[in-house]
Amino acid sequence: MTAEDKKPIVRNFPVGVTTLLVTISQFSAESVFSVDCSGKRLTRLPEDLSPQTKVLNVSHNNISDLQFSAISFLSELEILILSHNGIQQLDLSVFRFNQDLEYLDLSHNQLWKISCHPVVSLKHLDLSYNDFGAPPICKEFGSLRQLTLSATKLGQLDLLPIADVHLSSLLVYVEGYYAKRNETESLQILNTKKLHFIFHPDSLFSIRMNISVNTLEVLELTNIKLNDENCHVLMNFLSELTRGPHLLNLTLNHLETTWKCLVILFQFLWPKPVEYLNIYSLIIIKTIKEEYFKYSKTTLKALTIEHFRYREFLFSQNALYFVFSEMNIMMLTITDTTFIHMLCPQKPSTFKFLNFTQNVFTDSIFENCSTLSRLETLILQKNGLKDLFKIGLMTQHMLSLEVLDVSHNTLELNRHEGNCAWAESIVVLDLSSNMLTDSVFRCLPPKVTVLDLHNNRIKSIPKDVTSLEALEELNVAFNSFTDLPGCGTLGSLSVLLIAHNAISQPSEKFFSTCQRMRSMKAGNNPFQCSCELRDFIKNISHVPSDVVEDWPEAYNCAYPESYKDTALKDFHVSELACNTTLLIGTVGIIMLVLTATVTFMCICLDLPWYLRMVCQWTQTRYRARNIPLEELQRNVQFHAFISYSEHDSAWVKNELLPNLEREGIRICLHERNFVAGKSIVENIINCTEQSYKSIFVLSPNFVQSEWCHYELYFAHHKLFHEGADNLILILLESIPQNTIPSKYHKLKALMAKRTYLEWPKEKSKHGLFWANIRAAFNTKLALQIPDETQGH
Known part of the structure; x- marks a missing residue:
């Protein structure tokens, strides 16, 4: 085995494997011996492998057959990745001596036949993207936790051998149409907690199948294309799956549909026991028109939509926003969209959590909105917000608001007259990555305890600020501070992050004024190593190591050139060189002694x-x-x-x-x-x-x-x-x-x-x-x- 093969574990699994509920860290720590021979045009397993090999990756090669003699001596093997090869047949008995094998990836081969044999420790098996007519099922799969299959045809009895197997996850790649257009088949998958179907990305959803799962908790569907005509097919498919009380989480990946069909889907799921609905990569085709939506009683707690796009540019904005603004749920997340606004709910809302990250909202969002009195967390990251004063006004009617995140905008504070209006309940405020200056400290919620201002244009905290007595955690990293702020007006401050600023000679009085400090991060500043820094280094050296983060690695001299890159802990200068009074006194004493000596020598020794x-x-x-x-x-x-x-x-x-x-x-x-x-x-x-x-x-x-x-x-x-x-x-x-x-x-x-x-x-x-x-x-x-x- 070459030195190139002896690499630390790199979890480089095929794309299909990323959807599995596999936590690779459970297999071993960083010290595990692993071999990566992927993409080396091998026709068989390497012969010089160590018997202690635990992880073997031979994906993307030309291996067409797996021999018992090539694998049996790897008695400690835990993970074997054989994806993207040319294997056609496999007898699982070749693994009878691999008693520790837990993860086996045989995806993207040409398998059409598998001979069953018990593999004692096998927990995760991936057989997707092969040439099976029907899914290969062995009764020996009873010990599996995760099974990944692909099938062009999935019949009623195909999964019967594992009907009693308690799987944690079953992933099925459905490659094409396999049921007659007017027939509905039944499929029982009795004991899996997570079921994931991946459909063909270019075909309209046309699956007609009643699937019964007793213990299903998480359902995930990927690649769903719908129009107004086949919208009901998806509802029929979901009917049996969403009937039981255990299904709590439904995820739809790559959903392409009409606005009307999406509203129908919401209306279908509203009375269901599903608590969390996630839609990732949503594309709305055709125009968006106003659709009737009945907000009946629901168990749904959270709706998450990420990457929302629509192909029509001219449509009724209110028709789009109204459906979301009036939802009677607690948590709504709509991120990475081109939404430019969101309506204020017409009646007191049940929203407690709103996340509108990466949209194009302006300062007029929720202007004069008094129906969000229950809202506790509001996230408006990466939008088009510009005026901090208006943001404060936006919150004054949100009586329960505790967490506000308006980071990664272009916020400035251009108003100097009057005081900023904020919801008094705000305790966590994220204003990072904006364009704020020192004046921001005069426009903050009165009870804020956690304040994030990193990556702004702040140089100092004004000394006359007296409204931050409750502040406990402050992040002002990546600004332009030239000194550590004292805690005179920040009496409760216990956590300070002030790394990456312009601090050259921090005040030695910082620790004496900040008695409650339990965590400080002030590294990566251009420290000037001179006499003025001695007391600060002395003080910081006596502070417990768990209080000063990154000490001493991130604390180095930047000036003068002779001390550049010297660690502060290694910078030493004598007391005599820094104490002017002591220096004058010492020189005076030396001169006095010298004068006395010369006088004595002149008088007594000529x-x-x-x-x-x-x-x-x-x-x-x-x-x-x-x-x-x-x-x-x-x-x-x-x-x-x-x-x-x-x-x-x-x-x-x-x-x-x-x-x-x-x-x-x-x-x-x-x-x-x-x-x-x-x-x-x-x-x-x-x-x-x-x-x-x-x-x-x-x-x-x-x-x-x-x-x-x-x-x-x-x-x-x-x-x-x-x-x-x-x-x-x-x-x-x-x-x-x-x-x-x-x-x-x-x-x-x-x-x-x-x-x-x-x-x-x-x-x-x-x-x-x-x-x-x-x-x-x-x-x-x-x-x-x-x-x-x-x-x-």
């Missing part, structure tokens, strides 16, 4: 000094990156740069400088080599970059000098000698660690990690000190440095 150092160092590093190392080395002019405190200048000039220069070491001093016009920091950087070494004379005086620390900082970060041993530390006087300021952490680190030369107090040790100094310069003395640099 932050400005570090900032200046970082700035200068950044400039130096940038310059070093953009100047090649070779060029930087060519600019070296000194062997050493000496950094010292002015308080130690005497020792530097009298001891250190003479001893170094005697050895040919070029020395850079700030007082003789700093360039005038440049900043001190810039001169310090230049001197350290132009010197191989940097000598630092450390003492308590050095620690107190800020400029000395600058020199130490830049010398330590000498970029083109990074990693080289370019620092010489001379400890002139002992410096206790606790006296070094915290900002001189670099000095502390150097003294902890690097070896420094300590100036000895004893003169005998001075020679070793100078030897160590010379050793530090030993590898560099041979370098050629221009003499002109020494003169600065």
